[in-house]
Amino acid sequence: MTEWKGRARAGLAGILLLGLVACGGHGEDYAADAAAGAVASPEGAFLAYEHDLRIQLDAKRISERVKAVSEACQSNRFGDCAVLQVGEEGGETRSGSIRVRIAPKGVEPIIALAGEGGDVASRNTHAEDLAQQVADTALTQTRLQKEHAQLQAYQQRSDMKVADLLAVSQRMAEIEAGLEQANKEAAQQRRRIDTQLVTMHFEGPAGQRSRSEIGKAFSEFGSIFTTSIAFVIRAVAALLPVGVVVWAVGAVVVALWRRRKRRKAAAAAR
Numbered sequence: 227m228t229e230w231k232g233r234a235r236a237g238l239a240g241i242l243l244l245g246l247v248a249c250g251g252h253g254e255d256y257a258a259d260a261a262a263g264a265v266a267s268p269e270g271a272f273l274a275y276e277h278d279l280r281i282q283l284d285a286k287r288i289s290e291r292v293k294a295v296s297e298a299c300q301s302n303r304f305g306d307c308a309v310l311q312v313g314e315e316g317g318e319t320r321s322g323s324i325r326v327r328i329a330p331k332g333v334e335p336i337i338a339l340a341g342e343g344g345d346v347a348s349r350n351t352h353a354e355d356l357a358q359q360v361a362d363t364a365l366t367q368t369r370l371q372k373e374h375a376q377l378q379a380y381q382q383r384s385d386m387k388v389a390d391l392l393a394v395s396q397r398m399a400e401i402e403a404g405l406e407q408a409n410k411e412a413a414q415q416r417r418r419i420d421t422q423l424v425t426m427h428f429e430g431p432a433g434q435r436s437r438s439e440i441g442k443a444f445s446e447f448g449s450i451f452t453t454s455i456a457f458v459i460r461a462v463a464a465l466l467p468v469g470v471v472v473w474a475v476g477a478v479v480v481a482l483w484r485r486r487k488r489r490k491a492a493a494a495a496r
Contacts, residue, residue, distance in 0.1 A: 272360050273353040274418035275330075278425045279337060283344035285320040285430035292322040292428060295340050304332030306421065322428040327421045340426045360415050366408045374401045 283291060292314060299307035311325040328336060337346075377398050381391065 272356040272415075272419055274356050274415075275333075275351065275353045275422040276425075277333065277337070277422065278350045278427075279340070279346055280348040280427045280429065281341050281344050282347045282431050283341075283428050287343070288320050288322045288428045288430070289314060291340065291342075291344075292324050295324050295326070295336060295426065298336060298339055299326045299328065304335040305329035307332060307336070310423075311425075320430060323426065325423065325425040327417075327423050329420070330422055333422050333424060336424060337426070340428075344428075345431075354418075356415050356419060360412075360419075363408055363412045363415060367405065367412065370401050370405045370408065374398060374405070377401070 292312060296309050296312055298304065299309050305328060307326055307328040309324065309326050311323070313324075314320075314322040324340075326336065377394050380386075381394050381398070386394075
């Protein structure tokens with residue numbers, strides 16, 4: 227427990243260090259330096275780091291850059307790496323994205339590859355402290371292992387009844403399933419601590435995006451115009467029956483009002 231508390235304090239210290247670094251700088255250069263400095267986790271801490279980047283790159287090069295990053299990751303060029311997601315959007319406003327989980331030493335090299343010839347417009351790095359989750363999982367594993375060992379010893383007794391033996395066997399099966407799940411959670415937590423998640427979004431420079439938006443607007447002019455005309459026609463078709471009914475009701479009301487008015491005038495003349 228004392229060792230766990232020490233690790234938890236180290237983890238919290240890492241979070242505080244990250245916060246202090248993030249609050250003290252100005253401009254894009256500092257943001258990149260701070261994120262780079264935040265890659266190293268304090269020894270004994272249980273920090274799961276994630277990086278999110280927005281990279282501006284010539285739209286024509288986005289597809290090949292996403293492919294290059296994917297190939298570098300799959301070949302473990304910068305250390306252990308796994309591609310988790312790849313996406314591209316074509317058309318005039320091209321964009322792409324790739325998400326990888328990579329060893330800490332490979333974070334900066336793969337980001338440098340992604341941003342080569344472009345501009346890292348924004349970068350955000352944050353860490354989740356998994357100290358409590360790791361401690362809870364370890365306690366669960368220890369408890370289940372002890373109970374499993376006790377039941378194994380109890381199962382060896384020669385004076386056990388069949389009903390008791392069946393109950394013990396069923397409980398041992400439940401414990402083994404629980405241990406398997408706890409081991410999976412521990413492995414996933416270890417993976418998140420030992421590797422880091424990097425998500426890179428690629429988009430064209432602001433000038434290219436503006437021109438693309440204007441061109442897209444012109445190309446869509448005809449469809450927008452016809453859609454608007456169709457909407458007006460549908461609106462007229464939907465409102466026309468209502469208008470006819472309203473006009474008919476109004477005509478009847480006016481006729482009744484005039485008739486009543488004439489009757490009153492005739493009565494007054496008598």
